[in-house]
Amino acid sequence: MATLVTIGQAAKQTGLSAKMIRHYEEAGLLHKANRTEAGYRLYNSQQLQQLNFIRQARALGFSIAQVSSLLDLWRDPQRSSKEVKQLAEQHLDEIKEKVAELQQMQQILQQLADSCCADDQPQCAILDGLQK
């Protein structure tokens, strides 16, 4: 028998916020939840599992659109793991690009910071570097 929980319980059990869950529903990641007569959303264990999937995917940095694609594949028994991996590799490339960009910033900024005397004088290598 299916145990049904309201959105607050679902949030607690999945580590999401109620706001997020509604947001995901509106974004089309989840099918619209069943409601009580009073209009309260109800979630069964399968839906909780989907919410959990979403949380994990979001924690790995997938965008909501990407999670939507992942969910589609997850739900599709005809999927090929190739497709899944392609999505993952794509996201992986995005991550690597961001890391490289940030490390580039970090390196330059560290150089500037290292050459700043950090005293009470106005002369500052960081500002000079930004000015050039």
Add this chain to the structure above:
Amino acid sequence: MATLVTIGQAAKQTGLSAKMIRHYEEAGLLHKANRTEAGYRLYNSQQLQQLNFIRQARALGFSIAQVSSLLDLWRDPQRSSKEVKQLAEQHLDEIKEKVAELQQMQQILQQLADSCCADDQPQCAILDGLQK
């Protein structure tokens, strides 16, 4: 004598977009630009220098609020380089934190991707990993 340029020229010379320049003005980074009688913004070389400063700082990932602080220090002859360095170090810490976070994602995602056979079968280690 000061050569004055309109916003399009200023954009071209600083590598910013006209939209960005207006945005920075509205955000309070620049003092309001002088206008022609027709209402066109005019920029002198000092203002172009400030726009350049902003571009450099933004390229290093400083937020507009942080750039605002940097500009204040830059314009203040009484500044101490300590203050500047503190801002830089703070931003540096933010960058390092983001890098660490992304690398964490990258590592997990790479593991999942590596263990995915990437064939035509539905069985997929990535989806399994997201489900757990």
Add this chain to the structure above:
DNA sequence: CTAAAGCTTGCCCTTAGGGTAAGGTCAACT
């Protein structure tokens, strides 16, 4: 004179939700 290019403001859009308000519902306690 006219067409093209440049400028103006204003509005909506983006991501992934957070915060709050106004109001309906449910369970417990008095």
Add this chain to the structure above:
DNA sequence: AGTTGACCTTACCCTAAGGGCAAGCTTTAG
């Protein structure tokens, strides 16, 4: 029965840093 507090609903505004577009004015080139 009444009430309080916790929980739920929708709706609206807010975030960062602009992009894109529309309507309308100005300037420049032909």
